[in-house]
Amino acid sequence: MRFLPPPLPIDEQARIAELCGFDVLDTEPERAFDNLTRLAAIITGAPIALFSLVDTDRQWFKSRFGLSATQTGRDISFCGHAILKDEIFIVPDAHLDDRFAENPLVTGDPHIRFYAGVPLRSAGGHRIGTLCVIDTEPRAGLTPAEQEGLHALAATAMDELELRRTLRTLSLRQEEISRYFSVMGASTDFMCLATADGEVIGVNPAGRQMTGYGPEEDLTGLTLGSFLAPEVADLLWTRAIPTALRNGSWRGESVLFSKAGDQIPVDQVLLCHRDQNGEVTSLSTICRDISERDEIIRLREVQLMKDAFVSTVSHELRTPLTSIVMSLALLTDGLMGNFDDESMKVLRIAQANSERLTHLVDDILDLERSEHGRRTLSFTQASISELVDPAVQTLEGHAAAAGVTMRVEIDTHPALMITCDPGRIVRVVVNLLTNAIKFSGIGGLVVTRVERSPENMVTFSVIDNGIGIREESIPQLFDPFWQADSSSSKLVQGSGLGLAICKQIIDGHRGFFEVTSDFGKGSAFRFSIPIH
Missing domain, CATH: 3.30.565.10 (Histidine kinase-like ATPase, C-terminal domain)
Incomplete structure (x- = not known):
């Protein structure tokens, strides 16, 4: 058998995924693409021109000029070879090329002798098909002008596909945003929709009122962090968003920051939204006010009691504890005389428990310093x-x-x-x-x-x-x-x-x-x- 089936490109799996992402396979003919194949035939003087997309086991023609078939098997396709490299693929005479001499497309309809195909390279870097011209007579090749024209038409075809995919994505995003804003308008919680980078797209009426922004006030330039208290805004970028990107969501207690400088304790949920390809499209957050007045008063009273307790520990326990530990150390080390085994056992129990109490006091003081920002880290x-x-x-x-x-x-x-x-x-x-x-x-x-x-x-x-x-x-x-x-x-x-x-x-x-x-x-x- 004197023909060679095309090998698979090294990016085959990603290439097929990219091709399917354009949502163009098995769609109806379209004038925009038909005009390109017709121009390709006119520029090169070829009787056949194809806009071919190489699928898993077939090549399917989105547009065709001079050919009635809508697809052929990938194993006998010339385009399967053409997508292996970025350069134009030219076969001057298929009868003289061992890869194609006995190919059914050469020995039978459409009796290919000459082939020239320019790969269609997507923005993602994958070659999904070709714009090609075919002749039933051998040729020496294409002139520089013909090659340049074929390249230009291939680029135009790819641009058209990319534009349609972008418009389709924007349409889906617009529908998603419209649904989200419908929900936002009915909610009494703070709700905000942002880009994948955290730039604000919109805030619902309740959220604007909660943070002191007017109904029509321009939010351009604000980010999700703009609505949070300064001391927790950094955690949004370093913990909350990375967690949402990794797990799909993050939840925790946070603090909203109003234009007037008021801090509002909230229960916050942060969501990461992705498209069908797994790409992050947007972030959204919902914050529920948890600052009930009685709860705040209770927490303040507890805090005052705790601070008073810590102060007592600091001044009333630390000094006598140090004295007790040192005294017990003198006794157990034998510096104050010898003791029998039973007495020494009691002394060591007392020493161990006094040291444990000292560690407890140290831990309480350490935690208190940390919570009040008085402990500094030496980086x-x-x-x-x-x-x-x-x-x-x-x-x-x-x-x-x-x-x-x-x-x-x-x-x-x-x-x-x-x-x-x-x-x-x-x-x-x-x-x-x-x-x-x-x-x-x-x-x-x-x-x-x-x-x-x-x-x-x-x-x-x-x-x-x-x-x-x-x-x-x-x-x-x-x-x-x-x-x-x-x-x-x-x-x-x-x-x-x-x-x-x-x-x-x-x-x-x-x-x-x-x-x-x-x-x-x-x-x-x-x-x-x-x-x-």
Whole structure:
């Protein structure tokens, strides 16, 4: 057999997807394209001209001049060869070309001897078909002028397809926006539609009233962040939008910021909208006012009580606690004389509990400083190893005593440098490892894993095969003084402040926490922070 079926292009899967995206296959003939094929035949003096689209197993003619067939098999197509390169594909005499000499389109109708085809390259870079001319007599080729004319007509055909796809997309987007604005007009919540970059397209009447903008006031130049309080606007870009892009939506408590400077606490939902190709088309957000007056008063009273308590701890407990710890240290170290075993046992119990109380006081003060913005982070460059190794080495003895195996897995270069507060990040890792060891038990395994995320972030994970956490408890894990299982407190004591402090530290790095757990089988705590 002296003919060669065309091989598949290396981008075949994406090419077919691009072709289908134009929604042109098997459509009716159109004058715009028929005029192009006619011009191609006139310019080159060829009896046949085709606007051919190469599908999965066929070539289909959107327009044809001088040929009655509407399609042929791809395996015998000349156009299947033409789409393999960007340059014009010319076969001067098919009888003399081993690829085509016994091709059914050569030995039978339409008796092709000469072929010249210009690939149709989409804006996405995929060759979806050709504009070609065919002769039943051999030719030496096309003149430069004929080639230039064929190239120009092919570009015009492709521009027409791209224009129609753009108009179709705009029409669908207009329908989507119209539906959204119909819903927005009836809602009493703040609703905003924005572009994929966060630039405001429109805000509903209730949202304008809530934030102090007039019904006809121009919102040009505003973004989603323009309606949020400054201290939470950064979180929109660093946490909320990346999460919505990744998962389709984000929900959390936020604060709207009015033109007059008023702050309105809201429950916010952010949605990411995509087209049929998976491309992000727009973002939308809904904010519900949660600032009930009585609730605000109650929260303020609780805050005042907490501040008073922290102040008392700071001034009334810290000094005597330090004195007690130092005195007990003198006794247990034997500097005040020797004690029998029973007395020493009591002293060590008192020393351990006084140190635990000191750590509790320190944690409370640390959390208070963080919540009131009085704790500053000292950012510098540190490698992955400098953040993980000290934490693991600190707890190796503790893990061994508890019968727990520790393992480190670094899925990026250990020398990768991160801009952070090294001491604080080490503290977070130590806290997560301490919890994992406590809840793993004899024979447990705790894995510390570090990997680079696609969003130019690095993710630290601490994974254990311990007792796990019930699903309904996960949202409360980072609340101060809250513990997942109070019944286990006799075995694993803690203040319930460690994770709250860890979250404050990671928030200060513009990062975020994620927790997954299978109750009875283990848990995974992950935090991600920007590399720079």
